[in-house]
Amino acid sequence: MATISIIGTGNMGTAIARLALAAGSDVQVVARDVAQAAAVDPAVTAAPFGDALTGDVVVLALPYPALDDVVTTYGDQLASKVVVDITNPLDFATFDALVVPADSSAAAGLADRLPGAKVVKAFNTSFAATLATGAVGGLPTTVLVAGDDADAKAALADAIDGVRVVDAGPLRRARELEAVGFLQLTLAAGEKTGWDAGFVLA
Template sequence: MTTVSIIGSGKMAGAIAEVASRAGFGIQIIKRSATSASAARPGLEYGVMGDELTGDLVVLAVPSGAYAGIAELYRDQLAARVVVDISNPIDFSTYDELTSPPDSSTAAELAAMLPPGSAVVKAFNVNLGDTLTSGTNGTTPTTVLYAGDYADAKTAVAALIEAAGMRAVDVGPLTRARELEAMGFLQIILAALGKTRYESGLALLP
């Protein structure tokens, strides 16, 4: 059985855990500490930062500012794994801009932090948590856009998405993560301004 380690315990961690549960994957939640609150499903395998990762896929459901510390702590364990970056690097003090370099992305920065053998895939950042939890966007299955440089890694992420009943769309190499982050930024801003709801999202029709 394929397994997923989710680092983080907030709303998006809970949403990814729901996706993995629908897909029939084993789930490990890594929290910052044993007392950290968790939005994930009850009855899952839990650990704390520093515990061994058990997942074939590792999803970073934490702010991108935490990536350097995670990359250092888990450097050896991430060397042979698919690492999924779901972040949207927004300046939440102003809601006015992305904080990643204009010619890069958090996914590219993460890839540079990790050892050879790691494969970073950008995914789920264009989706608000509610549409992942429900698996639907209005009356259509939720579409998850993803990008990466390694075919096997992207196949593994697409398998998770599709097994959970959603539509997986490969948008290209990891350089496309910049555009995905801009799309995620726009969705969050629209929801924050009340122009859309947090239960809504962009739908890519066939």
Template sequence: MKITILGKGNMGQAIGKNLAMGNEVEYFGSHDVVSNFGDLVVLAVPYPALAKIADQYHQELAGKVVVDITNPLNFDTWDELMVPADSSAAQELQKLLPESKVLKAFNTTFAGTLTSGKVGTTPTTVLVAGDDAAAKEKLFTALAASPLQVLDAGKLKRAREMEAMAFLQMTLAAGEKISWNGGFGVNK
């Protein structure tokens, strides 16, 4: 499967490492122009970049599975999420890309746990929320050869809880209460 990752930072590289096991992965940075997206597109960018990407590539992303990994944390205050309380970054992105199949994934993991495949001694679990079963299956298939566990977290509206969980995890790490190589683990 051809996969496009927008974002060349730590998260983009860590996600790409896992997706490259059995798939063709290409990376694009913020100043690159993408002319041909893969079937699966991972937006490994900061939350504020989503609206610009949706505006710029609305037509090119139609019919694609688009994976939002963002956490809409207010990085000025580290004290709130920047989306309405009854929504999420992924739900807002789905409104901007109505012809795409938006999934929420990878936002509850740190780059270190994606790279190592472990949270402590527990395998890293990628939670996936979305409204399209075939889109979820495409991501599950793309990750099948990786050491990561993948767990269906439900409909796209569950992205709200995933972002809240990630917010807590990030503030704990920023406060040096947990490691950036640790975090929450899921035992299946």
């Protein structure tokens, strides 16, 4: 059985937890408010932020600025795990730029800070609503995954069910995935598309 820890109880964390439960994975949800973690689904194991992570796969279902706290709190534990970065590193003051260098990505920065971890980028090009329904415009929701470790990407794919997982290549492709995520967010925020829309592979 796959084991997965999800840090965060927002819409994305909740949707990913349910994809993992659908795959039969053992799911731990970690949050500062344990009651919120428990409310994600009766089948998850709730734990307070700072407790040991039980999953071999750890999903950081948090805003980009929260990654600093995760690295500080869990750096040693994450060294042996598959770490899934779902963030889109936007400048939320202007909503008009990414805040990472043009030749890098949030995921690459995280990998530099967690040298023992197997960092992958995933879920950032999908809205929570499309993860929850498993469909976009009548087609299966596509989850693009980038990473340098094939086994890590396979472990994530095995831990979830209900979406189409596509290998997008090495971790350097995270830059392009973050650009796509940025575009989707600006389109939705500008009411050009809905928050239940998205890009899929036909």
